[in-house]
Amino acid sequence: MPYGKNGRIEYHLQSGEFDLIADSGTIISGAYAVVKNRDAILNSKEYPTRKHSQTAIKDGFGVGQKHSIVLTRKGSPTLQQIFYVYPDREFFFTEVVVSGNSLKSNYMAPIVAEKADIGVRGDNRSLFVPFDNDAFVSYDSRPVQVGQSLTSSEVAAVYENYTRKGLIIGSVEHLEWKTGITTAGVGQQLTELKAWGGLSDEKITRDKIPHGSLSGKSIKSPRLFVGFFDDWRDGLEAYGKANRITEKPYVFNWDKPTPFGWNSWGAIKSKISFDKAVKVADFFADSLTGFRNDNTAYIDLDSFWDNFFSGGLNGDFSKLKEFADYCQKKGLQPGVYWAPFTDWGWKSRKVRKAEGGDYLFSDLWTKANGTYHDFDGGRALDPTHPGTKQRLTFAIKKLKECGFKMIKIDFLGHAAIESDGFYDRSVTTGMQAFRQGMEHLIDQLDGQMLIYAAISPNLAMGRYAHTRRIACDAWKTIKDTKYTLNGLTYGWWQTYVYNYIDADHIVFGEESEGANRARLTSGVITGTFITGDDYSVHGPWSVRARQLLQNRSILDLAKNGVAFKPVEGNSGKSAGELFVREIKGEWFLAVLNYDDHPKEYIIDLTRIGLDGSSEYLTSELFQHSTFTTTGTLRTSLPAGDAAIFKLVRK
Known part of the structure; x- marks a missing residue:
């Protein structure tokens, strides 16, 4: 089964195993499929009869071939291993399907192998990709060495850093399954490679119970992207693009300019008030007139906007509307915040009615392992429960009536938790529940707002948000910058899953000018450009903002909106x-x-992708210095600082 320029899959009908051949070598050897059906383990190697067929296909990836191997065994469900190959794509897809009566599975692995070899020994790495960006989790590129097994969420990369050759395996479907990829080995060789639907791990997915099961006469695994690349970075970018093609966004496409703006959680946090918010809007309108993209900047109220009035969601939103109107009068766009799938008042012993209906909050809580899912201080709400949906509809309607043009949505992983049982009994997995809740939210927003996702699943969120934060919260220090850019270092390719990715609010505070430049750089090279200082009062941050946030060279670069790699x-x-x-x-x-x-x-210069023999006119965008570079760029930076160079071939 050939694919791309010189890749092929060799399936052995006698054994039920397949090999991946690429770059004149065998990358994966003896791979097979494993499916759990109730208490039975079904293994493609143990089926005696296998028949191959192929059909022509044409889809979002172009013209190709679908190869199906049907495996039968008396008294057992039928297995089907499927491979999708394309002559113009340097990757393929594979999945496994089980068919029969009264099937039930929470584990389906299209790829299990005890031998893989990327063909290069050196600085060999296996990449851990988190399921979400919660709890200050980090990506991790670990050396491949004896005694270490690594399980990554949704996608994994095994590569050699110097040559950059690497193997990418990841799921491009996230509507039903959470996918895990486990690798183990030493150097260039793996002794364990497993990619499966059914990942549940409290340290990765936050789940405290096993993955939910799918049932029926036919059950399909997640579809896996598989490719061996000369540059692992190209492979992850191809994977990111493949996600957006396979699962097209449910939200409308954002065709407006890269968002610039401000968010209140950067410095003001819980002390936000109407007066403070208005003063921030005044600062942007009067003192930061250059900080715009297409004459637009967003002034976004984060959590605690209910400080503007009493009564919570049942209160009078007139002050919120007054703020939104004021922003637009000043030539700015108003934004707001909400966490639709969490209950923050669950510790109260009072009997509380959920807003927008007659259900009690206690009716809405997601149940897991006989109790409730509490994380980050919030208790998860069942996304399928009519009370959760009524509350969501009620809140969004009031926010839309205020005239908000942007919404930051948060703690969305609470909607993806595996449960003992959802209100909607047809929903049996956390990702199915997540889909139902998120589609309802997008339906209620009805195209009125730019949607920014904060804490949320890395891949599954792609259908529902225009921009997504690449890591957990970050503020002003060089440590914050370093943490955020760990997310960019290994998750930059998500710029192709979303319209934009984001480095969280850029805060200057009273940090050094170098730390300010570094934090600003982290935003510019990630995607959207959202600031966060308390501009309702004067301080070093406002002085620095007038300088840095109106640097025309920096702003022009930020307008691009595509993450650096x-x-x-x-x-x-x-x-x-x-x-x-x-x-x-x-x-x-x-x-x-x-x-x-x-x-x-x-x-x-060749290492960063340029022609080492050419001469480049080089300028530094903060210091406005200009010089000529050939072959090697030499520079020095003070402690905790950053520089951005522009290189143009002469």
């Missing part, structure tokens, strides 16, 4: 120091020093 992938749980992006024939290089001492950099 890392130069290296060997920083473990830390962040890369070099990030690069080509924009209309011009190259931009971000350099960051997270250390507490000055640092010298000698950067090989």
